[in-house]
Amino acid sequence: MGDKVDDLPRLDKAQRDVVMLGIATAAIILFVGIGGTVMPQVARHWLDSSATPPDTALVNALLLNIALIIFGWRRYVDLRKEIEQRREAEEQARHLSQIDPLTGCLNRRCATEKMMNALAAIGDTQYAAGFVMIDLDGFKEINDTNGHQAGDEVLLEVSRRLKSMTPPGGDCARLGGDEFAFIMPLVKDDPDSLELWACEMTGNIARPIDTEVGSLEVTISVGIAVHRPEEPIENLETAARKLMRRADLAMYQAKKEGRNRFCWFDLSMEAEARIRREMETAIRAGLERGEFTPHYEQQIDLETGQLVGFEMLARWHSAELGEVSPDIFIPIAENCGLIGPLSEMLIRRALIDAQSWSPSLTLSINISPVQLRDPWLPQKLLKLLLGSDFPPHRLDVEISEACLQENLAAVQTMIVSLKNLGVRVSLDDFGTGFSTLTQLRTLPFDRVKIDKSFVGELRRVAQASPELMHNREQQDHIVNTLVSLGQGLQIPITAEGIEDASILETLRGMGEMKGQGYLYGKPEDAAAVVKRLSELDLLAENAVATGAQPAPDPDHRKSA
Structure with missing residues (x-):
């Protein structure tokens, strides 16, 4: 108009x-x-x-x-x-x-037009058209840590290096944020030259970049998709967008494989993306229908054998898909931004369920790394606690060790905010994230949980071969070291993945700690937990009738 x-x-x-x-x-x-x-x-x-x-x-x-x-x-x-x-x-x-005003590269709109022109020029020639998607690894952390001025300097230098490597007849574009792309003609029977060029490009970008705040390093994840002459084209714009989407899928595959690398598009990626979209739709529908429920895994004091608490775990029984593993739906929920609503809904139900438990029992909940980036997480958790009238000191928030590698300062601030609510904070998956001794001393964790991948190998093997015995001794040594480290820092220990009596026997010889695993039973729903606690006389109503008092906090740091 x-x-x-x-x-x-x-x-x-x-x-x-x-x-x-x-x-x-x-x-x-x-x-x-x-x-x-x-x-x-x-x-x-x-x-x-x-x-x-x-x-x-x-x-x-x-x-x-x-x-x-x-x-x-x-x-x-x-x-x-x-x-x-x-x-x-x-x-x-x-x-x-x-033109992108910051870098001088082509913008997204022009990149699509160039891709259409490249596809139109293929015809029946020996050439193909390629689209190369590039994303900077960890650029958000550079911006957050060093400021947007340093981020712009990194973008300018990266664009300069990329433009210097533009092949003849190709074009370099910035699609937005930290995403770049190449539109390039290719000889259809010569993929090796493209791989060599991609290797050289990733190495070139990985070189340090001088900025006003000092030298910074950034790597790239690259996805490559090629349209060949034998593939039919009904609509140029549709074909161009399809090729760009395929390169994007390949780029995300490169990120999943470890970043700082390139990856060719494969049709299986498209099938996986379709499944993920369907799964995302099913998760949204499942949230509306209340299909997600909390289950509870027992936590036992290994020295006394007494039940001391439960860890809340998410379970999903979908009307269309049946039982879906958390290993499948949780990463998808994290990627599509649904992990926050899903986690809050489960925590709310778990806090209500735990009201019927004895005051001596604790409730552990897992916080996703995505949620940990939310500055309003402590306030949301406080609202849930107030809404359910659940004592904060009975709640244990578990944070994965991998979170410490993202932004230590932000994690430290979040932990302090959570502890100010009165809740306990535990380090989950201890041993898998390469946390340093300095981090463990700096961060005020109330407990560390040894990852089940280490604990599960502590089996007593009768008449085992020398090789198996050697592997077992290595695992014993690793777990013993982790336990000793926790004890040296005066941080209580929980061992996950206790699946048989031999593991339990080994752990008991390493000192005081909690434990959990299938040896004590699989995670149960709220009704099964109430039945179990009734048999153990550990329901809240029984505690009130007998005048039992809440058990003292077993996770306090002992004095030297």
């Missing part, structure tokens, strides 16, 4: 110019006609004063014609200048509409 309004003054001006052109043309015709009559009379009268003077009306008409011709000519010159200026402005606007 705005373009149409802007065009109205131009249309009126053009109409006036047409009228002026008509007037000027008529003036020239009249000048020729009148001039042929008046000019001889003027000449005769100028040479002979006694001659009859020219007709005054005709002389005035001639002068008016001359004025109109001069005015028309000047207007024509001005119009030519205006048209030229307008053409230059439109050309500049067109150029700016295709």
Whole structure:
């Protein structure tokens, strides 16, 4: 609508110019006609004063014609200048509409058009069209830690390096944020040269970048998709977007495989993406229908064998898909932004369930790394605690060790905020995330949980081969080291993955700790937990009737 309004003054001006052109043309015709009559009379009268003077009306008409011709000519010159200026402005606007203002690369819109042109040029030739998607690894952390000015410097240097590696006939584009791309013609029977170029590119970008805050390092994940001449094209724009989407899938596969690498598109990636979309839809529907439920795994004091608490675990029985493993639906929920609502719903139900338990029992919940980035997480957790009237000191928030590698300062702030609520905070998956001794001393964890991948190997193997015995001794040594480290820092220990009596026997010889695993039973729903606690006389109503008091906090740090 705005373009149409802007065009109205131009249309009126053009109409006036047409009228002026008509007037000027008529003036020239009249000048020729009148001039042929008046000019001889003027000449005769100028040479002979006694001659009859020219007709005054005709002389005035001639002068008016001359004025109109001069005015028309000047207007024509001005119009030519205006048209030229307008053409230059439109050309500049067109150029700016295709260029990313920060890096000077093509923008997303122009990249799509270039991709369409590349596909249209394939024909039956020996060439193919390729799209290379590039994403900077960890760029958000660079921005958050060093500021957006340093982030812009990194983007400028990365774009300069990428443009310097643009193949002949190719184009470099910035699609937005920290995403770049190449549109390039390829020889369809020569994939090796493209792989060599991709290896060189990833190595070139990985070199340190000098910024105002010092030297920074960034790597890239690269996805490559190729459209070959034998593949039919019904619509150029559809084909271009499809190729770009395939390169995007390959890029995310490169990230999953460890980053700082390239990956070719494979049809299985498209099938996986379709399944993920279907799963995301099913998760949304499952949340609305209340299909997700909390289950509870027992936590046992290994020294006394007494039940001391439960860990809440998410379970999903889908109406369409049946039982879905948490290993499947939790990563998808994290990627599509549903982990927050899902976790809050489960925590709310778990806090209500735990109200019927004895005050001596604790409840452990897992917090996703995605949730840990939410600055409002402590406030949300406080709202859940107040809404369920659940004592904060009975709640244990478990944070994965991998979170410490993302942003230690932010994690430390979050842990302090959570502890200010009165809840306990545990380090989950201890031993898998390469946390340092300094981190463990700095962060105020109340407990560490040794990952089940280490604990599960502590089996007593009768008449085992020397090789198996050697492996077992290694696992014993690893777990013993982790336990000793926790004890040295005066942090209580929980061992996950206790599946048989031999593991339990080994762990008991390593010192005081809690334990959990299938040896004590699989995770149970709320009704089964109530039945178990009733048999153990560990329900809240029983505790009130007998006047039992809440057990002292077993996770306090012991003095040296």
